[in-house]
Amino acid sequence: MQSLSKVAIIGGGVIGGGWVARFLLNGIDVALYDPAPDALAKVTGLIENAERAYDELLGVNRPLTGNLSLAADIESAVRGADFIQESAPENLSLKRSILAEIDRFAPHQTLICSSTSGLRPTELQKGLSHPDRFMVGHPFNPVYLLPLVEICGGEQTSADSKSRAAEIYQSLGMKPLVLAKEIDAFIADRLLEAYWREALWLVKDGIATVEEIDDAIRYGAGLRWAMMGTFQVYRIAGGEAGMQHFLSQFGPSLKWPWTKLMEVPELDGDFIKLIARQSDDQAGELSIKELEQIRDTGLVGILKVLQKMDWGAGQVLGDYEAMLKAAKPASELDLRKPLPLFQTNIKSDWIDYNGHMTEHRYLQLFGETTDALLTYIGMDAAYLATGQSVYTLETHLRHLKEVAQGERVSVTTQLLGLDSKRVRLLHVMTLDRNEEVLATTEQMLMHVDTKAGRGSDFSAGLAASLSQIWTAHQNLQVPDFTGSGIRALTG
Template sequence: MVASGARTAAVVGGGVIGGGWAARVALMGWKVRIHDTDKDAPSRIEAVMARARAAMPGLWDVALPEEGEVSFHDDLTEAVTGAEWIQESVPERLDLKREIYAEIQAACTEGAIIGSSTSGFRPSELAEGAARPGQIIVAHPFDPVYLLPLVEVVTGPGTGDARIERIRTTLRDIGSHPLFLRREIDAHVADRLLEAVWREALWLVSDGVAETAEIDDAIRYGFGLRWAQMGLFESYRIANGEAGMRQALSQSGVALKGPWSKLTDVPEMTEELVETIAGQSDAQSGRRPVEELAQIRDANLVAVLRGLKARDWGAGRLLNATDRRIGGAPQGLDAMSLTAPLPTGARAVPLDWSDHNGHMTEHRYLQAFGDATDRFLALVGCDAEYIACGQSFFTAETHVRHLAEVRAGGQITIDTQLLLAEGRRARIFHRMWESSRLVATAEHMLVHVDLQSRRAAAPPSDLQERLGRVAKAHAHLPAPEGAGAAVGRPIAHKGAEEAK
């Protein structure tokens, strides 16, 4: 949560990339100071922040820290003083960057990390003539910074092991994936790969082989889908079956020597070619404003990333790891007060949880409540380890009430009250809140089951004891409104009598 001790970052340069950095860091609970001499920078960054608030929190299944304060500073010294991470994202002019580093180093602490968003310069070039060369590193992100986790990191010989470890942990703290290059090279790794594809695409248009939309289709309907989950080398390994990479390389050797590509050359950017590409691009997607395209891109990225998350693969594995870090160690029953419903959920509503009406779709309510049930059961001892031993609870009946609209990006919390714990049965009641507004409830009847016979069975005494302890404490709570209700026919507080 944001407090007086919140970590502080500075962003120098408030364009698309600088704004993306500000959004990612602020939404992870950091205070962010922004320096940009353009008077339009605040409105430009606020537009990026708005997109990030709608998209980024939904990547995780736990609540993010409270958003950090974002402030704008005309004075560079004021912006960077006391910041532990300073991210430079000014235009790609080496003289300008070096001038800014001199001002930053005159004001910042020696322990501060100065990262550059440069897509091409090496750290040795950036730090030439600097007071403390090892303090300046390349930290090259990818747009949108608040969704794509990759940050290419290039350090110099003076950076030092201790600072490198702080770079690694800091980027992981904000949900990013630091990719450390083994040595510096112009344009790093990812942009060199992109440049190769870009050059070839320009030639294909220039030679009249394909139009921009067709080239994009070749990527998004074909190898782009493979790359999103397995990258380049692993995709080729699979493509050659059990023979693996050796077969792939032996077969591709001849092709690589053939006249398949023009990667060593680039077409001349004549006025005719520029107009051809621009016209095709306008025809392809120009009917949509760029802001609308950015929102569509963000929603699609969230869906892809959450799909990978469900599979615990690629970037999804990083998101799951960040969930565990943000959520911390789960609080046990003994550490919780039983005098109120138990907290069993806190998260943002992801973009892909919304329907055509723009609010959370019905089955996502059930998913959120199902997750809350799992959390409640884990609290009383029916966790993954317990289930692995052959016993569990099955849901026998569910009743969900939709009381108010929740839109994508909304911050929801869930609390759970135990209405009944008797023999093989447990009856729980969830309430979903958006701030102080009750938006939905769910009542579940659970039955304890032996997983080998798949039949109802009494839970062991220790689990019964924990359930009984919660039931006894919750029996003194007011019966929740809606408990025992059927569709269209409320049954006033029937559950309360059973719980007593």
């Protein structure tokens, strides 16, 4: 799937533009067709949002961004494309005419996925020359961050097409959910719609404002939904007595007259105005752009929390990062120089009240550089499992320059000494844009028997790798500042 080289996106609104960003940031070239005059400007804003989010989100370097081209028509967008995602307005006849054109000019094997949330694939694929490669691939906003994509085939969609699409989406860091049956609105929107109608009734009946209704979710059940759906939540609420017991109890109250099920509120002018006014009050001074960035910052933080737990959407992110890492060719290091082991962007949550990176994050980045060195010399999970590891004994950290959020920094490593158990090294962090030295760290590391809790000799493999580096690094100049302590003050 890494072999996708050109993708066509038809329609560049909030959803289509989100797709553009996700493909580009995965290193894939995108041809966009959108007849709106401001299509490029809109998509550019979304790509910037996505870049900002990915730089915060990913612990590994993302692929080089793909190239975006604007196509003059559908034909030139889809010719030679490896994959096509259609995100035109929700109108059956419009979508049908667009799909017919895509179908006519795209390579016959190329998958065509529609982002529709409301139209059935069986209806959309009627009349296509190769309907077997058409399906719905329904994403969620923001498309570049939320992993979910619902795959729903129509009567003529082949099983093979669905599994190929699932693989492609997975390679983009997404979670494809392949529907067993074709239904209107698929799964998620069925739930969202039911919720939304109820919310509209609460406003219509003057029970609560839009802000109160939103608060009733985001301070409560919404926090759980980031991790677990309602069935799992209710399983827990049921406790040890089990889901069956819980449901038997729950049964009767389900029929209490709690919801305004039977009607749909009329979205007339006055009602629309009421909601719009309440929504303005709720947003206060915050613009759409600011709300988007708040949303994305939160999503990034939540995804990282879940990744640390290896749970749900965080598991998808972990797999994605591992895939990106594995895709990088393990470059041969030039041992005659300090080793370029680590690079990163400075993330927003590393900044302190002084407006620049806080001190312990320097040590975090130096620690990750040490980990990169250990990985390079052969310390992996299997090695750790033998009860051996490498601990830091001492660190001497010198702060020379501040560094701000979004800057890119690199760390190189020079060996200063080696014996059978210990390695002494120097990490130097520089700012990429001008190669200024930001900080240095001298460290003494010791190989340990983790069960006995004491120093032990490096294994033969690790020792050999380290010797090889040390032999080369003995020829490097050792900076004067190494080896000295923090001086006494005489003032």
